Amino acid sequence: MTLTCLAVDDEPLALELVCTFIKQTPFLQLAGRYTSALEALNHLHQHPVDLIFLDIQMPDLSGTDLARVLDKGQPGQGPRIIFTTAFNQYALEGYRLDALDYLLKPFNYVEFLRAANKALAYAELRQKPVEPNPALVEAEEENIFLKVEYQLVRVALKDILYIEGLKDYVKVHLQSATKPILSLTSLKALEEKLPAKKFMRIHRSFIVALDKIQSVTRQSVQIKEVNIPVSDQFKEQFNKFLSRWV
Structure with a gap:
């Protein structure tokens, strides 16, 4: 090239x-x-x-x-x-x-x-291949690319615990790392890239990985030792999800 x-x-x-x-x-x-x-x-x-x-x-x-x-x-x-x-x-x-x-x-x-x-x-x-390989497409759907400093970093979706939105950045908390990845993007932009069946926004500042939720209440979810609140803006969508737990 x-x-x-x-x-x-x-x-x-x-x-x-x-x-x-x-x-x-x-x-x-x-x-x-x-x-x-x-x-x-x-x-x-x-x-x-x-x-x-x-x-x-x-x-x-x-x-x-x-x-x-x-x-x-x-x-x-x-x-x-x-x-x-x-x-x-x-x-x-x-x-x-x-x-x-x-x-x-x-x-x-x-x-x-x-x-x-x-x-x-x-x-x-x-650059897209002329004839997409189904195996490659499936693998691509299991990852997300984040801009960290001046490089693209591939992150496995299954490794994400939750994502925290700051003013100009997001913190991506991972199962495999003690420190989160810091990327300059908005929570909304990242939400659009994530599969809805695996991730849910439950607060203006938080997106959670649904399969990493350990316990739930009407007001919060727990992932590992972290208790994450559910805001009123996202209550309706969250209650639909919560109904599957009851």
Whole structure:
């Protein structure tokens, strides 16, 4: 697989380095190099690419602004982005913009290649086989992919105990781990990815794995040593489930 790329940086030396690294990487193909995010955007209107190595601080249009523009067009369908910047304070913002990685200048080829490999792995993951294998489809339905830091982590559905929603994150509590997985997503977005026959939202802040419930009351469920409340908003759905316990 070959990924077509743009390199965008208003610093000539930094731009030249990224272009050199791209040409040095067999699975990357340089489709254009720009010192302006606006010029890069014009290119993308005519020639879509798979990946952008994108500086953040640039005149006219910043890298994060360009990322937001691209995300508004076709969320999740546009080119993936690897930010390149000399300022680490943009790391969280880059994460929120669903960047694949964040390279802090000055970076070397080993660091660049590590980020490029993430992009390749992501592209291969999204590529659908021409003839789906039923066994592979079934296996895929037994897992969920969560973005943890700057990588996708596969989590087995049967390993999930419950999921706790925070402000901008979710904590996924697992049977096999003492510490939960922290992922930058909303509880609602994650709820839509989970099979309804195995998981239920019982509170604005909690989704539970139905087969991990050890005991129930009208107001709560218990999973291991944790007592999780059922809020009024989800009482009707929960009572239907509870009727199967009585």
